[in-house]
Amino acid sequence: MGLVTNSRVKSPWILHFDCGSCNGCDIEILACLTPMYDIERFGMVNMGNPKHADVLVVTGSANRRNARVLKNLYEQMPEPKVVIAIGSCACTGGVFNECPNILGGVDKVIPVDVYIPGCAVKPEAIIDGAVLALGKLAEKKAKAKEGVRA
Ligand code: SF4
Numbered sequence: 742m743g744l745v746t747n748s749r750v751k752s753p754w755i756l757h758f759d760c761g762s763c764n765g766c767d768i769e770i771l772a773c774l775t776p777m778y779d780i781e782r783f784g785m786v787n788m789g790n791p792k793h794a795d796v797l798v799v800t801g802s803a804n805r806r807n808a809r810v811l812k813n814l815y816e817q818m819p820e821p822k823v824v825i826a827i828g829s830c831a832c833t834g835g836v837f838n839e840c841p842n843i844l845g846g847v848d849k850v851i852p853v854d855v856y857i858p859g860c861a862v863k864p865e866a867i868i869d870g871a872v873l874a875l876g877k878l879a880e881k882k883a884k885a886k887e888g889v890r891a
Pocket residue numbers: 762763764765766767800801827828829830831835836859860861862
């Protein structure tokens with residue numbers, strides 16, 4: 742693994758998009774940034790520019806209003822990238838699933854790599870899922886590098 746690739750896997754930049762959650766899962770994400778859970782020990786940095794992000798973290802269910810924004814953010818992110826759906830709403834639509842404007846989980850709009858169910862999701866589960874996502878990101882980066890060599 743090259744220096745740049747290794748750095749991006751060891752210190753991925755995160756983009757968080759609230760698709761329309763009740764903010765319960767968003768508060769748990771904030772808890773992960775506190776010294777108690779300290780998700781930054783995995784090198785993760787929360788930032789706001791999709792063009793520099795490696796990991797897209799989504800809370801809330803996809804609906805007819807936010808689908809276009811979600812897709813747009815995803816498409817702006819450079820390859821390879823991973824998407825984490827955090828909370829039952831992001832995984833399946835959750836408690837909002839039967840609402841007329843709800844499409845369902847985030848995967849109705851963009852591909853999802855890691856699903857973390859729960860309402861609200863516990864910080865420990867978010868950290869487990871984030872570590873899983875880092876493994877998937879490393880795999881994708883290694884495959885992309887092989888593709889360049891071939
Ligand atoms: S999964 Fe529960 S806590 Fe999370 S956004 Fe949905 S309703 Fe809120």
